[in-house]
Amino acid sequence: MQVPLLRLQCGCNSYDWGKKGKDSAAARYAAATPSDNFTIQEDKPYAELWMGTHPSLPSKDLTTGRSLLDLVSDNQALMGTDITAKYNKKLPFLFKVLSINKALSIQAHPNKKLAEKLHAKDPKNYPDDNHKPEMTLAITPFEGLCGFRPLKEIAHFLATIPPLRELVGETEAKGLEEIASSSSSTPEEAKARLKAAFSSLMKTPRDKVAAKSKELVQLAQSGSITPGPSVNTSEELCELVQRCDRQFPEDIGLFVLFFLNYVKLSPGQAMYLKADDIHAYISGDIIECMASSDNVIRAGFTPKFQDVDTLTDILTYDHDPPEQQLLQPVPYPYATLNGTAYSSGSESLLYDPPIEEFSVVRTELKKPGAKATFEGLAGPSIVICTSGEGKVSVGPKTEDIKEGWVYFVGATAELVIESSSDDMVTFRAFCEINDGAKENGVHH
Numbered sequence: 001m002q003v004p005l006l007r008l009q010c011g012c013n014s015y016d017w018g019k020k021g022k023d024s025a026a027a028r029y030a031a032a033t034p035s036d037n038f039t040i041q042e043d044k045p046y047a048e049l050w051m052g053t054h055p056s057l058p059s060k061d062l063t064t065g066r067s068l069l070d071l072v073s074d075n076q077a078l079m080g081t082d083i084t085a086k087y088n089k090k091l092p093f094l095f096k097v098l099s100i101n102k103a104l105s106i107q108a109h110p111n112k113k114l115a116e117k118l119h120a121k122d123p124k125n126y127p128d129d130n131h132k133p134e135m136t137l138a139i140t141p142f143e144g145l146c147g148f149r150p151l152k153e154i155a156h157f158l159a160t161i162p163p164l165r166e167l168v169g170e171t172e173a174k175g176l177e178e179i180a181s182s183s184s185s186t187p188e189e190a191k192a193r194l195k196a197a198f199s200s201l202m203k204t205p206r207d208k209v210a211a212k213s214k215e216l217v218q219l220a221q222s223g224s225i226t227p228g229p230s231v232n233t234s235e236e237l238c239e240l241v242q243r244c245d246r247q248f249p250e251d252i253g254l255f256v257l258f259f260l261n262y263v264k265l266s267p268g269q270a271m272y273l274k275a276d277d278i279h280a281y282i283s284g285d286i287i288e289c290m291a292s293s294d295n296v297i298r299a300g301f302t303p304k305f306q307d308v309d310t311l312t313d314i315l316t317y318d319h320d321p322p323e324q325q326l327l328q329p330v331p332y333p334y335a336t337l338n339g340t341a342y343s344s345g346s347e348s349l350l351y352d353p354p355i356e357e358f359s360v361v362r363t364e365l366k367k368p369g370a371k372a373t374f375e376g377l378a379g380p381s382i383v384i385c386t387s388g389e390g391k392v393s394v395g396p397k398t399e400d401i402k403e404g405w406v407y408f409v410g411a412t413a414e415l416v417i418e419s420s421s422d423d424m425v426t427f428r429a430f431c432e433i434n435d436g437a438k439e440n441g442v443h444h
Helices: 025-031 068-074 081-086 110-123 152-162 164-167 170-181 185-204 206-221 232-249 308-315 337-342
Strands: 006-008 048-051 093-100 133-137 142-148 258-266 270-273 279-291 334-338 347-351 359-363 370-372 382-386 391-393 397-402 406-409 415-419 424-430
Touching: 006 068, 006 391, 006 397, 025 048, 025 382, 048 279, 093 382, 093 424, 110 308, 110 397, 133 142, 133 359, 142 270, 152 164, 152 170, 152 185, 164 185, 164 206, 170 185, 185 270, 185 308, 206 232, 258 270, 308 406, 359 370, 359 415, 382 391, 382 397, 382 415, 415 424
Parallel strands: none
Antiparallel strands: 006 406, 048 093, 093 279, 133 270, 133 279, 142 258, 142 279, 334 370, 347 359, 359 424, 370 415, 382 406, 382 424, 391 397, 391 415
C-alpha cells in the first residue's frame, strides 16, 4: 500500500505574459524541488506551475519519478472509490500558481456541453471535452478583469469616450443606454442589448480598431477618461489603458476594458468564475484552481488563436458589480488549530465555490510551533506552501515542507501541518463528493 503522502515535482510553463526569472513565484516554487530539467533563467518569463494529473503537464512523485496520473490510476485508495469511478481515475481538478506580468487573453471557458462540441470539431484549439469553472486566490496584490460591468457604467463610458462609441456603433450604443436607464426592462432584454453592443465591438475590423486605439490612448494620456458611476478612479483607468497599450498596441482589448469590471484583490481574497464568464488577468501572483481542462476561448490581448464568434455567442452576459464575483471564505470546520495558534491569529479558511470538482483551504500559521490538524477527507488533495516552512505529517510519515514544496495527500488520511517559522501559509485543493454528512471521522 502506497503511503498516502507523496512529495510532487511539478512542471512550470513559460508563456510570454509570465513574470521573468526569480520575480515569478511559479518559477521559484518549481525550482524549490530538485529537477533535471529546470533551472531559472533570469530573462525568461515563467507563467504557470501545474499541480495535478492533466496530461499536458502531469506532476510526478519526486521519489520514484512516476507520474501522479499513473499512481492514482493504479491505486484506487489514493483517490477514494467514489472519485476514481466518477472522474475516470483522474484528479477532477487542476491546481496552479500563476505569475502574471502582463495582461493575458480576454477569454472565457466553455461549459460542459459546448466543450464536448468544440473538442469534437477542433481538437487542436480545444484539447479537452470538459468544462472549466475556476477560482482565483491572490498570493500577492492582483488585478484583473472579471465579468461585465453594471450597464450604467458601460453607458457612461459609451457617452464619454467617442472612439469607444464609434467602434460599438450608434444603434447598439443607444440601445444599451436606453436599457441602462430603463426601470422596466427584463434581465433577458438587458442581456440581449449588452450582447449586441459587445458583439458589435468585438467584430470591428482590425484597421479601424488600430486607428481608434490611437485616439483612446491620447484621451488616457491627457487624463480625460472619467469613471462616472464606476468604482475605479480616473487615474486608474487612464494608467490601465496606457499600460495595456504598451503590452498590446492597437488591440481590441483596450476597448474591452470599459465593458468589464476592473478588480483588485489583496492576498487571501478570491473570486470565482463560472463557465462562460468573461475575464482576463492583468498582474499579480495567484493560486488558481479549476476543473481539469485546458480549454480557452480567446478574443483579445493574445497572439494565440482567437475565436470571437464563439466567445460572443456563449457568454452569460451577467452584468453585476465586481463584489458579486468575490468568493467569501468561511472558517474551515474540519481543522483543529492548537491553543497557541488560536491566540496568535492563525486561521484555516475554506473557499468553496458552488461546484463539485474542487474547494481550497488556505491555512496561515502565525508562529513557530503553531499546528493545524485536518480530519481525513473522502477524496484526494494537493498542498502547496507559499511562504514560511515547517513539517507535514500523515500517520507515521513526517516530511519537511518549505516555500514552493508540493505534496499529494491520499483520501481518508488525517493531515497535520506544523510551522517552524513565522507566517507559514499553505493552500490545499481537494475534492469530495456529497459534502456534508460525516461518517467514521471522514467527511462524505
